[in-house]
Amino acid sequence: MPSGPYDADAVEEKWQERWLDEDTYAYREGEVDDPNTAFAIDTPPPTVSGSLHWGHVYGTVLQDIVARFTRMQGEEVFYPFGYDDNGIASERLTERELDIRHQDFERREFQQKCREVCAEFEEEFTENMQSFGFSIDWNNTYRTIEPRVQRISQLSFIDLYEQGKEYRKRAPAIWCPECETAISQVETEDDEQDSHFHDISFDVVDAEAAGQEEFTISTTRPELLPACVAVFVHPDDDENQNLVGEQARIPLFGHEVPIIADDRVDMETGSGIVMSCTFGDQTDIEWYQAHDLDLRVAIDESGHMTEVADEYEGMSSADAREAIVADLDETGALLDRWPITHTVNVHERCGTGVEFLVADQWYVEMLDSTDEYLEAGREMDWYPEKMFSRYKHWIEGLQWDWCISRQRSSGIPFPVWYCEHCDEAVMAEKADLPVDPLSDDPPVDACPECGHDEFVPEDDVFDTWATSSLTPLINAGWDWDEDAGEFTMENPELFPMDLRPQGHDIISFWLFHTVVKCYEHTGEVPFDSVMINGMVLDENRKKMSKSKGNVVSPQEVKAQFPVDAARFWAAGSSIGDDLPYQEKGLRAGEKLLQKLWNASKLVDSLTPETPPEIDDEELSALDRWLLAELDAEAEFVREKLANREFSKARDSLRSFFWGTFCDDYLEIAKQRVREEDDASAQYTLAVAHRRFLKLFAPVLAHITEEIWQELYAGTEAPRAPAGDAAADGGFESIHRTAWPEPTGIEADHAAGETAMAVVGALRRYKSERQLPLNAELDTVAVYGDVDGFEHDIRNVMHVGTLETLDEEPEIESVVTGIDLDYSVVGPEYGGDVPDIEAGIESGEYEIEGDRLLVAGHELTAEEFTIERERQFTGEGEMLETDDALVVVRA
Numbered sequence: 001m002p003s004g005p006y007d008a009d010a011v012e013e014k015w016q017e018r019w020l021d022e023d024t025y026a027y028r029e030g031e032v033d034d035p036n037t038a039f040a041i042d043t044p045p046p047t048v049s050g051s052l053h054w055g056h057v058y059g060t061v062l063q064d065i066v067a068r069f070t071r072m073q074g075e076e077v078f079y080p081f082g083y084d085d086n087g088i089a090s091e092r093l094t095e096r097e098l099d100i101r102h103q104d105f106e107r108r109e110f111q112q113k114c115r116e117v118c119a120e121f122e123e124e125f126t127e128n129m130q131s132f133g134f135s136i137d138w139n140n141t142y143r144t145i146e147p148r149v150q151r152i153s154q155l156s157f158i159d160l161y162e163q164g165k166e167y168r169k170r171a172p173a174i175w176c177p178e179c180e181t182a183i184s185q186v187e188t189e190d191d192e193q194d195s196h197f198h199d200i201s202f203d204v205v206d207a208e209a210a211g212q213e214e215f216t217i218s219t220t221r222p223e224l225l226p227a228c229v230a231v232f233v234h235p236d237d238d239e240n241q242n243l244v245g246e247q248a249r250i251p252l253f254g255h256e257v258p259i260i261a262d263d264r265v266d267m268e269t270g271s272g273i274v275m276s277c278t279f280g281d282q283t284d285i286e287w288y289q290a291h292d293l294d295l296r297v298a299i300d301e302s303g304h305m306t307e308v309a310d311e312y313e314g315m316s317s318a319d320a321r322e323a324i325v326a327d328l329d330e331t332g333a334l335l336d337r338w339p340i341t342h343t344v345n346v347h348e349r350c351g352t353g354v355e356f357l358v359a360d361q362w363y364v365e366m367l368d369s370t371d372e373y374l375e376a377g378r379e380m381d382w383y384p385e386k387m388f389s390r391y392k393h394w395i396e397g398l399q400w401d402w403c404i405s406r407q408r409s410s411g412i413p414f415p416v417w418y419c420e421h422c423d424e425a426v427m428a429e430k431a432d433l434p435v436d437p438l439s440d441d442p443p444v445d446a447c448p449e450c451g452h453d454e455f456v457p458e459d460d461v462f463d464t465w466a467t468s469s470l471t472p473l474i475n476a477g478w479d480w481d482e483d484a485g486e487f488t489m490e491n492p493e494l495f496p497m498d499l500r501p502q503g504h505d506i507i508s509f510w511l512f513h514t515v516v517k518c519y520e521h522t523g524e525v526p527f528d529s530v531m532i533n534g535m536v537l538d539e540n541r542k543k544m545s546k547s548k549g550n551v552v553s554p555q556e557v558k559a560q561f562p563v564d565a566a567r568f569w570a571a572g573s574s575i576g577d578d579l580p581y582q583e584k585g586l587r588a589g590e591k592l593l594q595k596l597w598n599a600s601k602l603v604d605s606l607t608p609e610t611p612p613e614i615d616d617e618e619l620s621a622l623d624r625w626l627l628a629e630l631d632a633e634a635e636f637v638r639e640k641l642a643n644r645e646f647s648k649a650r651d652s653l654r655s656f657f658w659g660t661f662c663d664d665y666l667e668i669a670k671q672r673v674r675e676e677d678d679a680s681a682q683y684t685l686a687v688a689h690r691r692f693l694k695l696f697a698p699v700l701a702h703i704t705e706e707i708w709q710e711l712y713a714g715t716e717a718p719r720a721p722a723g724d725a726a727a728d729g730g731f732e733s734i735h736r737t738a739w740p741e742p743t744g745i746e747a748d749h750a751a752g753e754t755a756m757a758v759v760g761a762l763r764r765y766k767s768e769r770q771l772p773l774n775a776e777l778d779t780v781a782v783y784g785d786v787d788g789f790e791h792d793i794r795n796v797m798h799v800g801t802l803e804t805l806d807e808e809p810e811i812e813s814v815v816t817g818i819d820l821d822y823s824v825v826g827p828e829y830g831g832d833v834p835d836i837e838a839g840i841e842s843g844e845y846e847i848e849g850d851r852l853l854v855a856g857h858e859l860t861a862e863e864f865t866i867e868r869e870r871q872f873t874g875e876g877e878m879l880e881t882d883d884a885l886v887v888v889r890a
């Protein structure tokens with residue numbers, strides 16, 4: 001091996017290039033005998049909206065550890081990569097990058113610009129990902145906007161339509177006035193916002209019949225007055241029952257609306273009398289449907305007032321609110337106004353409060369199948385288990401079917417035309433997909449319903465999630481076989497996929513919708529297991545965000561630390577929990593790399609090129625013990641990684657390698673080899689070292705490859721040739737070797753550990769006295785269980801006679817000092833404190849029970865603490881370890 005410290009920069013880049021050149025991680029279909037030997041990972045396609053951030057790196061490291069680990073278990077891993085580049089995020093990126101507005105372009109022209117901008121970002125993103133050395137199969141990539149995926153997405157739409165799982169309906173839909181599109185429930189979130197409550201006086205039309213002239217409405221949204229279509233009173237509200245059946249007149253606007261009883265009224269809020277507008281919230285929609293109310297739309301698609309708002313027409317809803325409040329005040333209808341903070345439902349992408357608009361939208365029916373989707377979730381293994389409850393809660397809170405139509409410029413078009421005369425929907429032929437109805441003709445000449453021959457193309461596009469929810473089918477090559485008249489899969493062995501890794505923030509978006517789509521298309525649950533990672537936080541456990549200025553870029557970190565150090569840090573996470581970015585975590589990784597490098601050089605120098613072949617029985621007891629311990633460690637790491645308990649695997653392996661192997665065993669072995677060419681030690685070093693490299697390989701991907709290639713390449717047949725290069729006698733990556741099988745060697749765990757500790761204590765004894773390591777020690781007595789290891793201890797440490805003691809050596813507890821608690825002693829004894837100190841110093845004191853008698857004072861227990869030390873009073877010198885006492889008589 002080369003001399004000098006480990007040069008991570010050069011090594012990491014070298015292997016990243018080599019892995020790519022040689023297709024080391026390519027999915028080798030030919031190696032898959034049955035579906036169970038293929039391990040398919042359904043990786044999250046990042047939304048193309050900017051650069052690589054820590055969240056990507058962190059999540060991908062965890063996937064990559066699973067991929068590398070699983071390959072070493074003998075499975076053929078399918079580890080693809082995709083980009084989600086067909087949605088609002090990519091549109092906004094394009095608008096930002098080119099400083100344009102989509103409204104100013106023809107749809108096709110704008111889409112072209114999106115493609116160009118996305119392609120640039122994708123290239124840069126790919127390079128960044130590759131510079132982290134992930135074992136992704138870069139031959140298996142997709143983009144959600146590519147024609148093959150458009151075809152799959154449109155096939156999905158038509159299949160669900162034919163199954164009766166989709167419908168088009170003119171109904172209130174959740175609408176973002178900023179993005180000017182319908183959105184689905186999952187895209188909304190609650191936001192605490194400042195607002196005002198307004199008490200507004202409404203006139204009763206027939207005051208005589210009602211027995212009162214006016215009543216008060218409390219609202220946060222006075223701009224919706226022109227959209228008011230009814231007033232509601234709770235049926236139990238005795239005080240206001242006289243109003244029910246009467247009409248109310250809307251202030252400023254003058255139209256009259258019915259006053260109706262309904263138990264959805266919240267009697268606790270305001271006056272208990274509420275106005276219903278079309279539409280202010282979800283309850284308004286329920287009332288609209290339940291009571292067959294009028295439709296008065298006051299706010300348009302872009303958040304501006306319509307003609308219903310009379311003189312306020314054209315104002316933004318925010319401006320209209322202020323103007324209406326001022327006018328209400330002027331006419332005396334505004335009774336009161338006070339500030340409040342309340343929860344507003346906003347579009348999660350832009351933070352704009354949502355509105356509800358009545359429009360034709362396409363929906364996937366979900367509400368009738370929620371039990372099945374819940375059951376599907378139960379059938380998957382969840383890592384960590386607790387994340388299932390998020391999935392469950394989402395389904396239980398579902399109120400809407402899935403609105404999949406978006407009024408946007410860029411995206412995958414609906415393969416649908418409508419009869420101009422009767423509005424009948426005409427679907428494209430499956431064989432023709434992908435189609436764009438804006439430029440392609442419908443597959444029929446005349447409407448199958450009415451015979452009319454003019455059609456209107458659907459110009460909406462699919463919700464992004466309608467396509468990204470198909471990734472398992474995209475990866476498995478799902479398609480429609482026209483001749484056979486059925487759906488097929490190019491790689492059926494990949495579906496259902498083995499693992500869906502993703503962040504917890506998109507359980508309701510991506511995971512849920514994938515289950516819905518795949519389940520409806522195939523009748524199967526799309527994943528065997530789900531692994532949910534947390535977020536990367538900053539050093540102070542705060543969310544990283546551009547506005548807070550606490551974002552740490554992965555590329556900046558890469559300039560400073562090895563990739564393997566970043567991988568080590570990421571592997572320190574408990575799956576599902578958020579992980580703070582901490583440099584000390586990376587520095588710990590860097591130190592481990594150096595330790596592994598130095599230990600490897602030492603092992604290399606101690607072992608001959610061809611290590612001796614030795615039967616297990618000929619191994620010395622310490623060597624047998626080490627290999628047995630390593631068996632147990634390898635099994636522990638295997639079990640933890642299989643359970644996605646990354647930090648447990650990482651921490652245990654690190655401490656076993658660093659403490660037991662490097663600090664203890666390697667030092668002993670070094671001495672044995674240097675003193676007497678001990679073949680048993682050489683054999684054990686070589687076996688153990690290879691194993692450590694393999695156990696570290698899933699986490700420390702680069703350095704283990706470097707050392708493996710330096711020392712062991714060609715000594716172990718890989719499970720199957722890695723690409724064409726191997727055929728030329730080329731490259732056998734450590735990442736294509738098999739996980740270590742147990743040696744099966746047995747040893748007494750506790751006695752071996754004690755024996756190691758005894759040897760370590762004797763080594764320290766010699767070095768502290770500057771004795772050579774081979775200095776003879778006459779007699780060593782051990783109190784502790786070293787049964788079976790006596791010979792090794794004598795041999796390694798050059799001990800004449802080794803005695804084992806049945807009883808603890810005579811030990812006395814001696815007082816070595818007394819500490820005063822000055823916070824108590826100072827105020828209590830003042831000027832006498834120096835005398836007390838002098839008395840302790842000179843030993844002129846007595847301890848009686850828990851009291852200290854010194855300088856004429858009697859100190860109580862809370863005023864001092866006694867320091868004691870165990871001292872050996874017999875012949876020789878005593879050394880203490882955790883498990884044993886050792887007496888040396890040199």
Ligand SMILES: [Zn+2]
Binds near residue numbers: 176179180347351352
């Ligand atoms: Zn929006």
Ligand SMILES: [Zn+2]
Binds near residue numbers: 419421423447452
């Ligand atoms: Zn028709």
